[in-house]
């Protein structure tokens with residue numbers, strides 16, 4: 703390589719070093735970082751707030767907020783098998799001697815089929831019991847051995863499980879329970 707060429711290279715480097723750093727000398731993508739971040743933040747906030755609004759709407763349960771169809775019941779059956787069957791029984795039969803208090807003061811899991819008292823409660827109560835536990839005035843639900851599913855299941859998943867449970871009741875029982883929702 704000729705010396706001339708080498709000198710030329712060195713000259714170039716030193717020149718670029720001595721040039722004062724100004725905004726205009728930065729490559730264009732650097733100037734775009736802040737606007738891009740602002741747009742990303744705005745988008746993120748939009749989705750978070752939209753999610754929060756939807757959650758509020760859904761967490762105000764009404765018995766008309768859902769209409770049970772075969773797909774919802776099938777989804778509920780799978781969710782029941784995964785999250786509820788270990789205590790309430792694969793056939794919704796509950797734990798043996800479920801009316802008798804255990805030595806630790808808790809109750810065993812009651813059945814959700816026609817032999818239990820699940821159908822004595824409205825849809826809304828069943829939803830609330832599964833999501834939040836009993837009303838704060840009653841005996842502590844969290845102590846009873848029934849886990850709360852507010853963090854594990856979405857509202858529509860809880861509704862699906864409830865609709866699956868109801869689909870296993872005989873028609874007269876469903877009618878009686880439906881009257882509680884009015």
Ligand code: HEC
Nearest residue numbers: 785786789809810811812819820828831832846847848863
């Ligand atoms: C770790 C065991 C366990 C699991 C899992 C469990 N439960 Fe329970 N559940 C209980 C117990 C125990 C009770 C009775 C609590 C009491 O009476 O103090 C109960 C009570 C209930 C009741 C009230 C029934 C009534 O007639 O008052 C509902 C509704 C219920 N569970 C729904 C569910 C659903 C839905 C799932 C699944 C998403 C589920 N449970 C999973 C243990 C469990």
